[in-house]
Amino acid sequence: MNTMNRSLFFGIIVLICFVNFSYAQIKAPAPFGPVPSENQLRWQEMEYYAFVHFSLNTYTDQSWGFGNEDVKLFNPEKADCRQWARICKEAGMKGIIITAKHHCGFCLWPSEYTEYSVKNAPWKNGQGDMVREMADACKEYGLKLGIYLSPWDRNHPDYGKPEYITYFRNQLTELLTNYGPIFEVWFDGANGGSGYYGGANETRTIDRTTYYDWSNTYKLIRKLQPNIVIWNDGGDRGDLRWVGTEEGYVGETNWSLLNATGDVPWNMLHYGVENGDSWVPAEVNTSIRPEWFYHPSEDDKVKTVPHLMETYYNSIGHNGTLLLNFPIMPNGLIHPTDENRTLEFGKAVEESFAVNLAEKSKAEASNVRGNAKQFGAAKAIDDNKETFWATDDNITKASLTINLGKPTMFNRFMAQEYIRLGQRVKTFTVEALVDGNWKEVAKATTIGYKRILRFPSVNATKVRFTITDSKSCPVISNIGVYNAPVFLNAPSIARNQSGDVTITTNDIGPIFYYTLDGNEPTTKSNIFTTPFLADGKVEVKAIAYDPASGKRSPVGQEKFDISKKNWKIVGTNNEKSVAILDGNPSSVWHQRDKKMPVDLVIDLGSLQNLCGFKYLPDQNKWSSGIITNYQFYVSADNIKWKLVDEGEFSNIKNNPVWQIKKFAPEKVRYLKLRALKNTSGDDVAGYAEVDVITN
Ligand code: FUL
Numbered sequence: 001m002n003t004m005n006r007s008l009f010f011g012i013i014v015l016i017c018f019v020n021f022s023y024a025q026i027k028a029p030a031p032f033g034p035v036p037s038e039n040q041l042r043w044q045e046m047e048y049y050a051f052v053h054f055s056l057n058t059y060t061d062q063s064w065g066f067g068n069e070d071v072k073l074f075n076p077e078k079a080d081c082r083q084w085a086r087i088c089k090e091a092g093m094k095g096i097i098i099t100a101k102h103h104c105g106f107c108l109w110p111s112e113y114t115e116y117s118v119k120n121a122p123w124k125n126g127q128g129d130m131v132r133e134m135a136d137a138c139k140e141y142g143l144k145l146g147i148y149l150s151p152w153d154r155n156h157p158d159y160g161k162p163e164y165i166t167y168f169r170n171q172l173t174e175l176l177t178n179y180g181p182i183f184e185v186w187f188d189g190a191n192g193g194s195g196y197y198g199g200a201n202e203t204r205t206i207d208r209t210t211y212y213d214w215s216n217t218y219k220l221i222r223k224l225q226p227n228i229v230i231w232n233d234g235g236d237r238g239d240l241r242w243v244g245t246e247e248g249y250v251g252e253t254n255w256s257l258l259n260a261t262g263d264v265p266w267n268m269l270h271y272g273v274e275n276g277d278s279w280v281p282a283e284v285n286t287s288i289r290p291e292w293f294y295h296p297s298e299d300d301k302v303k304t305v306p307h308l309m310e311t312y313y314n315s316i317g318h319n320g321t322l323l324l325n326f327p328i329m330p331n332g333l334i335h336p337t338d339e340n341r342t343l344e345f346g347k348a349v350e351e352s353f354a355v356n357l358a359e360k361s362k363a364e365a366s367n368v369r370g371n372a373k374q375f376g377a378a379k380a381i382d383d384n385k386e387t388f389w390a391t392d393d394n395i396t397k398a399s400l401t402i403n404l405g406k407p408t409m410f411n412r413f414m415a416q417e418y419i420r421l422g423q424r425v426k427t428f429t430v431e432a433l434v435d436g437n438w439k440e441v442a443k444a445t446t447i448g449y450k451r452i453l454r455f456p457s458v459n460a461t462k463v464r465f466t467i468t469d470s471k472s473c474p475v476i477s478n479i480g481v482y483n484a485p486v487f488l489n490a491p492s493i494a495r496n497q498s499g500d501v502t503i504t505t506n507d508i509g510p511i512f513y514y515t516l517d518g519n520e521p522t523t524k525s526n527i528f529t530t531p532f533l534a535d536g537k538v539e540v541k542a543i544a545y546d547p548a549s550g551k552r553s554p555v556g557q558e559k560f561d562i563s564k565k566n567w568k569i570v571g572t573n574n575e576k577s578v579a580i581l582d583g584n585p586s587s588v589w590h591q592r593d594k595k596m597p598v599d600l601v602i603d604l605g606s607l608q609n610l611c612g613f614k615y616l617p618d619q620n621k622w623s624s625g626i627i628t629n630y631q632f633y634v635s636a637d638n639i640k641w642k643l644v645d646e647g648e649f650s651n652i653k654n655n656p657v658w659q660i661k662k663f664a665p666e667k668v669r670y671l672k673l674r675a676l677k678n679t680s681g682d683d684v685a686g687y688a689e690v691d692v693i694t695n
Contacts, residue, residue, distance in 0.1 A: 026370035029390050032422035032472040034257055034279040040239055041420065043183065043229045044281060044449050045385075046144070047316050049095035050088045051285065051325035054130070055102040057293040058330050061662075064650035065104025067154030067196030074106070074121035079130070079332025085137035087326075087339050091346035095183055097146030097323065098134045100175055103190055105155025113170050116155045135179040146184035147175050151212055152191050157198025160206055165213060169220060176224040185221060189233030189242070190651070231283060237264075241280045244269035245621075246655045248286030248322075249314035253445040256281035256319065256423050266622070272446075274426075281449070284315035287325035288338050290657040294327035297660055302337045304554040306487040308345040309352075317414075319448030352484035357410055358402050358463070359383060359480075365400045367391040369473070377401075380479045388418040388477040395473050399466035402481065411457040414480035415465065417447045426469040432460035443468075447476075457483065488553035491542045497564045497581045499535030503528045503542045503556075510544035510553070520555060535563040537694075562694050566605030570638065570670070580687045588618045590625045590686040597631075598675045598685035603638070604692070607669050610634055612662035612693030613645075615673065618686045621653055625686025628652060629677040632661065634668040641672060653679045658689075665695055 036044065056065050059073035088096055101107050107117035108130035119126045131147075138145045149172060158164040176182055192206040214236035221228060230238035237260060243250040244266045255272030258264060258280040272282065288308075289298045303311070308324075315322040324342075326334045363377035369390040377400050380389040391398045413430045417423060429443040430453060439460075442453040463481055467474045491505045491512055503512045512528035513521040521543045534540060538560050544553040569577045572591075579587035580600070591598050617626040631646040644663040652659065671692065675685035 026372040026375070028375070029369070029393060029421055029473050029475055031420070032424055033275075034277060035422050036256070036279045036281070036419055037239070039227055039229050040279060040281060042227070043240070044321065044419070046094040046183070046321060047450075048322045048324070049093050049097065049144070049146070050084075051097050051099075051148070051287075051292075051323050052084055052134075052328055053099050053102070053287075053292040053294075053325055054108065054328035054332075055099055055293070056104055056106045057102065058328060061295055062650070063291055063293060064190070064648070065102065065106065065154065066194075067103075067105050067156075068201075069104060069106070071106065071116060071120045072122060074118065075123045076328070076330065076332025079123065079128075079133070081130070081133040081137035082140065083333055084134070084326065084328070085141040085143055087334055087342055088143060089141040091342045092349065093143070093324075095144035095146055096134065096138055097148055097184060097186055098131060099148040099150075100131050101149050101153070101171065103150045103152045103154055103188070105150075105153040107171070109175065111171055111174055113167055113174075114156070131175065131179055139180065144183040145179060145181070146186065147179075147182055148186040148188070149175060150188050150190070152188065152193070154195030154197065157200065159195065159197055160192070160204035160211075165211075165217075168212070169217060172217065172221065173224065176221060176228075182225050182228055184229050184231060184240075185225075187230070187232040187238070194648075237261075237278065237280060239280065240283045241272075242269055243282050243284050243320065246286055246651075248284055248311035250282045250284050250318045250320040252318060254282055254319040254448060255446060256419070256448050282320040283323055284311070284320040285323040285325070286311060286315075287327065288341065289327055291655065292325055292327060292651070294329050294335070295660070298327075299335065299337065300557055300559075302335070302341050304490045305341065305344045305348050306489045306554065308341065309348055309487055312345075312349060313452055313454060316450060317452030319446060319451055348485070348487065352412065353414075353480065353482055355482065356381075356383070357404060357408055357481040357483065361405060362403045363389075363400055363479075364403070365389055365391070365398060367395050367398045380476045383478070385416070385418075385477050388475050390418075390475045391473045393473050396470040397466075397468055398474055399464055400476070400479065402463045402465070402479070404461055404463065404481070407459045407461055408483075409457050409459050410463070410481050410483045411455055411486070412480075412482040412484045413442060413453045413455075413463070413465070414450065414478070414482070415447050415476060416450050416478040418475045418477040419449050421475050422472070423448050424470045424472050425467050425474055426471060428465065428467045430455075431464040431466070432458040433462035433464070434458055434460045438464065486549075486551070488544045488546055488551055490554040490556035491544050493540045493542055493556055493558040494583045495534065495540075495558070495560050496531075496583045497567070497578065499533050499563055499565055500531040501534045501540055502531045503540075505544050505553070507544060507546075507553075510546045512542050512544055514540060514542040516540060523552075534560070535565060537561055561692055562604075562608060564691075568603045568605070570601040570603050580690050583689070585616055585619055585688050588623070588625075588686055588688050590618075590684050592684050594683060594685075596676060596678075596683045598683065600673045600675075600685065600687065600690065601638070602671050602690065604669050604671065607636065607667050608692070609665050609694050610668055610671065610692055611665040611695045612660065613671065613673065614661075614689070614691040614693065615649065615659045615687065616689040617649070617652055617656045617659070618688055619656055621656055621679075623686060624678065624680040624682055625684035626652055626656065626679040627673075627675040627677070627685055628679055629675075631674040631676065632663070633672040633674065634666045635670040635672070636668050638670045642666065660693070662693065
């Protein structure tokens, strides 16, 4: 080699070393803190999937069966899991979790280990298997299958004894072996209490931290279904967490982290734990109706599209997944109203996020990891979840500016972290460049897998996303900017004790139109300006209308029963007691000075044909006085009382909705709601509202 060739040779070697060296320097950031497992990642990316609640409760109008309900009731003559799967698929959902066994113990599959199942029901002459039909339908529609198996079993004679755990595991084994891949298993937290228990009819308490021996059950589950995620609110930490409410929202701050041990109070469920040592992301479970099982009285209470959109933003938009429930009707189908709402909701989501305005623009970042293209700002707007914008390791504040090229209207901002490397961002802001000036349009805390922010529409040429604090250098896989259609909320309708009806909304400035004759309101109906008198039995329907956009809301509706004008609460001078009758769910009266059982006596002022009553508990689930067990008496003279109904308000703590109870008609003037027990185990009885049903 001559001198020149030699220097060229060494030059090339040096260059190769340099390139390699600098390339080697620009590695992706190291994972920070706990990271998701492959199963958790796959699950998180599903985002939206369904629950179906179907059991003997469907036939008894109950929320929780006692365990003694007759299996002969189960005869869904039109049962069609393909209908459920079709709706879920068309709505954009990715899977379905079926209540294979709810607390009553009735099994939707012909379990070998109990007689309390479809095999003794008239449906298909005992030859049916609803879990099989669900699995087949999911397969046909390309959906994943999940299983809800209630640990609490109010039918089984051994519940509370060690033998039951064997039974429970046998059932789990059947379900996790015979129906193909299962993406999620769901263990409800309701545990122990009164039940039929094979005829014992007693109360059985268990220690939820030890009774189920979850760690061994988990081993079995993971052996049978290695790709599964476990949801458990009953003891040991599973792969996913409940969010502490069934109303359909998780905290705005939502860390996908918890600690592996220790108590998990409400705030941890709801917000996660910033420095938690385990990855336990949030699943938001809620029903499309107030209750989980089908009740005909809720046919006009199906959530509206704006309500469901709100749920979407508060779940998927808050770094959670959305598990939306369909109560199956006694005939075995999803109600047409629920179907329509779900499909409209699916369309609304699609329309809202159809065009990502960031995608065709240019992005620039204040810092790019090692100045390397592979971690550049463009990677956050390339619609590829595997690439990301990352900064240098020492950076915890950084911004990324998107140039939209021309004034562009938008009202939504979406960000996603590359969670394989952990959840990092603590706070961020979004600014818009309007007429040459930066204007902050939104600010928020955590991001996680996905965060969506809403703000009034702006017409801007640039968007600046600034991470103002992060646990470690930010790693952002996707950013979206959208101009979503705005929906008007269905108005709320309330009536006070004097019979004055008020119509309200959270939206600013719409006109309300209403009807009192059951017809759908139009812009030709009565206009609501001030509260109006509509006493006695009446159905009020109302819409909100925005004259500027010509948009109208879905119909809000309320059915009111007899007038409460002359009602009196007997035996108290407490002024606060009127809260029970004021039509306002947020005002509450507590009786604190008595020992259980605590009576509430109401004088209706005149004889009425009563066939049911309604009780709305305190809407604050941590408040004392939420009644769980009751008796209901009626009287014509406040002397001779007749017991007409007794039982439990089953799921009242987690789902504090109106409790509606019916009984054979009685002509009476006085009613007595006797509280036998409450959720806090003390002597307080609290009431937000009490109402009657007359015929
Ligand atoms: C609750 C249960 O008690 C309800 O009945 C329902 O199944 C819901 C999904 O979970 O805790």
